Amino acid sequence: xxxxxxRRLQLFRTIVLVVLGIxxxxxxxxxxxxxxxxxxxxxxRTLSSFTSIFSYPDLTGxxxxxxxxxxxxxxxxxLLLLPTMVxxxxxxxxxxxxxxVLCLAPxxxxxxxxxxxxxxxxxxxxxxxxxxxxxxxxxxxxxxxPYAYRSLDAGLSGVDVRTxxxxxxxxxxxxxxxxxxxxxxxxxxxxxxxxxxxxxVVLGEFTIANLLNFENLQVAIATIGRAxxxxxxxxxxxxxxFVFVLLLALSFxxxxxxxxxxVRVGVT
Amino acid sequence: MSxxxxxxxxxxxxxxxxxxxxxxVPFFVYVxxxxxxxxxxxxxxxxAGTHGPSLTNISALTQPxxxxxxxxxxxxxxSSAVIGAVVGAVLAYAVASGAPNGVIRRxxxxxxxxxxxxxxxxxxxxxxxxxxxAGFITLWLQEHGVNIYANGVWLYQLSGLILVYTYxxxxxxxxxxxxxxxxxxxxxxxxxxxxxxxxxxxxxxIAGPLLLPAFLGCLLxxxxxxxxxxxxxxxxxxxxxxxVPLQISNALSSEVGLAQANLASSLALAMVVIVVxxxxxxxxxxxxTARWVR
Amino acid sequence: xxxxVTQTDAAARSESRASVEVRLEDLxxxxxxxxxLDGLNLTIxxxxxxxxxxxxxxxxxTALRLVAGLEDADGGRVVIGGRxxxxxxxxxxxxxxxxxxxxxxxxxxxxxxxxFGLRMRKVASRERxxxxxxxxxxxxxxxxxxxxxxxxxxxxxxxxxxxxxxxxRPSVLLLDEPLSALDAKxxxxxxxxxxxxxxxxxxxxxxxxxxxxEALAIADRVGVxxxxxxxxxxxPTTVYTQPATxxxxxxxxxxxxxxxxxxxxxxxxxxxxxxxxAAGGADGPAVALVRPEAVSLSxxxxxxxxxxxxxxxxLAFLGASSRVTVxxxxxxxxxxxxxxxxxAYPAGTRVRVALRLDPVLITRDDAxxxx
Numbered sequence: 001x002x003x004x005x006x007r008r009l010q011l012f013r014t015i016v017l018v019v020l021g022i023x024x025x026x027x028x029x030x031x032x033x034x035x036x037x038x039x040x041x042x043x044x045r046t047l048s049s050f051t052s053i054f055s056y057p058d059l060t061g062x063x064x065x066x067x068x069x070x071x072x073x074x075x076x077x078x079l080l081l082l083p084t085m086v087x088x089x090x091x092x093x094x095x096x097x098x099x100x101v102l103c104l105a106p107x108x109x110x111x112x113x114x115x116x117x118x119x120x121x122x123x124x125x126x127x128x129x130x131x132x133x134x135x136x137x138x139x140x141x142x143x144x145x146p147y148a149y150r151s152l153d154a155g156l157s158g159v160d161v162r163t164x165x166x167x168x169x170x171x172x173x174x175x176x177x178x179x180x181x182x183x184x185x186x187x188x189x190x191x192x193x194x195x196x197x198x199x200x201v202v203l204g205e206f207t208i209a210n211l212l213n214f215e216n217l218q219v220a221i222a223t224i225g226r227a228x229x230x231x232x233x234x235x236x237x238x239x240x241x242f243v244f245v246l247l248l249a250l251s252f253x254x255x256x257x258x259x260x261x262x263v264r265v266g267v268t
Numbered sequence: 269m270s271x272x273x274x275x276x277x278x279x280x281x282x283x284x285x286x287x288x289x290x291x292x293v294p295f296f297v298y299v300x301x302x303x304x305x306x307x308x309x310x311x312x313x314x315x316a317g318t319h320g321p322s323l324t325n326i327s328a329l330t331q332p333x334x335x336x337x338x339x340x341x342x343x344x345x346x347s348s349a350v351i352g353a354v355v356g357a358v359l360a361y362a363v364a365s366g367a368p369n370g371v372i373r374r375x376x377x378x379x380x381x382x383x384x385x386x387x388x389x390x391x392x393x394x395x396x397x398x399x400x401x402a403g404f405i406t407l408w409l410q411e412h413g414v415n416i417y418a419n420g421v422w423l424y425q426l427s428g429l430i431l432v433y434t435y436x437x438x439x440x441x442x443x444x445x446x447x448x449x450x451x452x453x454x455x456x457x458x459x460x461x462x463x464x465x466x467x468x469x470x471x472x473x474i475a476g477p478l479l480l481p482a483f484l485g486c487l488l489x490x491x492x493x494x495x496x497x498x499x500x501x502x503x504x505x506x507x508x509x510x511x512v513p514l515q516i517s518n519a520l521s522s523e524v525g526l527a528q529a530n531l532a533s534s535l536a537l538a539m540v541v542i543v544v545x546x547x548x549x550x551x552x553x554x555x556x557t558a559r560w561v562r
Numbered sequence: 563x564x565x566x567v568t569q570t571d572a573a574a575r576s577e578s579r580a581s582v583e584v585r586l587e588d589l590x591x592x593x594x595x596x597x598x599l600d601g602l603n604l605t606i607x608x609x610x611x612x613x614x615x616x617x618x619x620x621x622x623x624t625a626l627r628l629v630a631g632l633e634d635a636d637g638g639r640v641v642i643g644g645r646x647x648x649x650x651x652x653x654x655x656x657x658x659x660x661x662x663x664x665x666x667x668x669x670x671x672x673x674x675x676x677x678f679g680l681r682m683r684k685v686a687s688r689e690r691x692x693x694x695x696x697x698x699x700x701x702x703x704x705x706x707x708x709x710x711x712x713x714x715x716x717x718x719x720x721x722x723x724x725x726x727x728x729x730x731r732p733s734v735l736l737l738d739e740p741l742s743a744l745d746a747k748x749x750x751x752x753x754x755x756x757x758x759x760x761x762x763x764x765x766x767x768x769x770x771x772x773x774x775x776e777a778l779a780i781a782d783r784v785g786v787x788x789x790x791x792x793x794x795x796x797x798p799t800t801v802y803t804q805p806a807t808x809x810x811x812x813x814x815x816x817x818x819x820x821x822x823x824x825x826x827x828x829x830x831x832x833x834x835x836x837x838x839x840a841a842g843g844a845d846g847p848a849v850a851l852v853r854p855e856a857v858s859l860s861x862x863x864x865x866x867x868x869x870x871x872x873x874x875x876x877l878a879f880l881g882a883s884s885r886v887t888v889x890x891x892x893x894x895x896x897x898x899x900x901x902x903x904x905x906a907y908p909a910g911t912r913v914r915v916a917l918r919l920d921p922v923l924i925t926r927d928d929a930x931x932x933x
Contacts, residue, residue, distance in 0.1 A: 013362040024435070029404070031393060084294070119520060229397075453665070
């Protein structure tokens with residue numbers, strides 16, 4: 001590259017990255033600052049907001065509920081979506097498009113719209129089946145469909161599903177064995193990816209829980225925020241950190257996964 | 269499709285052959301119950317009256333306070349989309365012009381992945397902690413004699429929402445626009461200068477026209493994204509129906525009854541129509557770019 | 563060369579400006595601690611086609627990009643037609659360039675691509691479309707004028723790229739491995755096509771490639787590069803028959819490395835005295851570089867022994883000629899002979915090897931003697 005253009009480009013990149021870096025880091029820094037403030041003016045920094053998280057039973061209950069929902073949703077996603085996707089690829093390829101459209105549909109139907117239609121449904125469920133917060137899992141599974149679908153689809157396209165399953169079945173494996181022992185191990189990083197994304201979506205969900213009057217993590221943060229901003233911001237910081245670590249883990253997982261795939265191609 | 273005289277067929281033609289539709293039943297039942305049924309309820313509710321079908325709920329959308337909320341939603345979505353798209357495109361270019369596997373690129377794309385999903389309560393609190401009455405920057409500026417709220421507390425109004433929304437719009441733009449930038453080959457710039465073109469010519473005749481459809485497509489995606497966002501606004505603004513999602517939540521949680529529930533449906537339907545139209549335009553523009561960017 | 567040019571189409575000739583000489587003087591370019599170019603001197607005569615040949619990383623592409631102005635030199639000068647252009651930006655150099663692949667602007671038709679350079683030169687719309695049409699005709703793509711890049715095959719895309727580079731009547735044409743992304747068959751077709759067009763318009767041309775066959779087939783002179791320097795610059799036949807260095811000998815064409823002893827201006831290999839290309843050098847052990855076609859075979863009895871006797875271990879048909887691999891016990895020799903003769907020596911046959919007394923080059927780096 002031309003030296004003058006190179007220097008100008010470097011300057012431009014530095015300015016852009018620094019300015020936007022500040023824009024994105026300041027609010028997060030401000031949250032940390034806010035949550036460690038003491039009570040009076042000029043009082044020393046304190047972690048009391050963080051330690052008092054556990055003195056709010058509603059909050060701890062909501063945290064537990066959200067974690068349970070995250071686990072349930074991920075598991076249900078795998079049980080429902082993965083066998084369906086494999087089945088469709090093997091047995092009814094013309095349905096692949098239909099499944100894709102249905103899975104990506106929640107992207108064009110905002111959660112706030114979905115909740116309008118879910119409200120009467122949940123009235124019925126809460127009266128006739130259960131009024132547990134865990135019933136939210138049904139709705140959350142819809143929310144995570146697009147993300148999970150994309151991730152699993154990418155994983156499946158890297159595996160020759162047809163050949164692998166035909167080979168396994170010719171050796172006597174049954175359907176469940178094909179999926180759990182042959183397909184999943186060959187796309188483990190995509191499966192993990194889909195799970196982590198689902199967890200992130202569920203932990204961040206507010207709209208549906210709030211409007212269906214369930215108290216999950218985000219709703220609890222919002223409620224407490226009206227009374228004690230310090231504590232709710234402390235929880236927000238903690239949950240943000242948690243999700244960030246989760247996504248960071250995800251980026252490592254997907255990287256090592258792709259490296260392994262490349263090696264495998266090189267060998268064959 | 270070979271003859272039945274062939275006993276050892278492919279593995280799936282054994283005697284226990286299950287009809288191929290069986291495997292997709294659980295998925296379709298679930299999706300029908302929790303995606304299609306709710307959507308049908310929304311559509312049905314929008315056209316439901318006290319005595320059979322009616323257009324009352326649709327015409328209720330023309331009430332001034334509802335039209336206002338639509339106007340606000342459009343203004344909020346359009347301005348946060350334009351700001352997000354322009355700033356995001358600049359950031360994406362800064363990233364794309366660096367090393368393809370460099371540290372900066374990895375850090376920025378990972379961070380953008382997180383921040384683009386960083387809506388809702390946490391984001392609202394982040395800005396309250398920054399620019400709220402007791403916020404970090406507010407206090408710091410006050411010490412230096414500047415009162416950013418001399419003309420009212422704008423953070424909890426439309427202009428505040430625009431600022432807060434850019435926080436997830438810019439990262440989203442980076443993620444969706446980077447592939448288009450990566451499709452621009454360095455040879456095109458070099459060929460332009462060999463043929464006598466300047467940097468301006470390159471942007472005007474080559475990179476500009478090539479990136480425009482993708483840029484407009486991403487702009488629409490950003491519009492739809494902020495148009496459907498609810499949590500951030502709900503956490504930041506406690507009362508009132510400034511934008512359509514807040515109107516829907518008001519109508520849903522109102523105690524007045526069926527009329528309000530049906531108003532929520534018609535609001536929701538109107539939203540879906542807008543989002544679907546915008547998304548369809550987006551896909552169309554994307555497919556136009558796909559022809560070049562491979 | 564001159565005779566060829568005067569025979570060509572007068573119209574095409576009048577389209578192009580007078581050919582000019584291109585000089586690279588002591589060009590230097592460093593990336594970090596790597597010397598991509600280490601004092602490169604090269605003069606390309608007016609209307610001449612010089613091919614720069616070398617392994618990847620030898621600096622040939624850097625040299626080309628310095629002439630184009632796409633990179634800045636750390637030292638030295640680029641002189642085009644007597645004008646020092648070292649400090650001129652790329653867009654004012656008048657260098658037409660054809661890239662490896664994918665360089666066509668994807669949102670423009672073939673015709674618009676070719677006309678682009680003229681548009682930058684503010685040529686009137688009608689005139690530039692006319693000229694673009696002519697150039698496309700020159701490369702045989704008049705019928706595809708209104709196609710977009712993705713509607714053209716790889717070879718057609720490169721023809722359009724050639725037409726685009728020539729449409730601005732450049733003072734120098736730069737070809738950066740233009741054939742490397744194409745199939746073997748299209749490659750040799752387009753190679754001849756490029757040469758035909760180049761002779762027709764008479765533009766001074768620098769052609770960069772890592773493919774020796776390509777360089778030998780197309781160029782007036784071939785420059786073999788290694789580590790940022792020219793090892794040899796000579797007509798193709800000279801480079802092949804009289805390589806200046808062992809590196810050139812081994813990079814251009816196949817070579818057998820046979821160990822021997824230098825004595826009195828000749829090298830003694832397996833009992834045969836072969837004259838040297840470059841006389842001189844001390845007596846002592848050395849490795850002779852012998853071309854496969856300088857070796858011939860004859861039948862031998864199963865019991866015969868000697869330094870020139872061995873067993874055929876492989877036979878590869880290359881069309882008119884075949885390559886026979888012979889194991890001599892302590893060395894393996896490649897032999898290239900007509901296919902008609904080669905069929906007499908299937909694998910396992912005992913054969914006698916004969917070395918032709920063409921002058922050879924020697925090298926003394928025994929470390930890399932082939933087994």
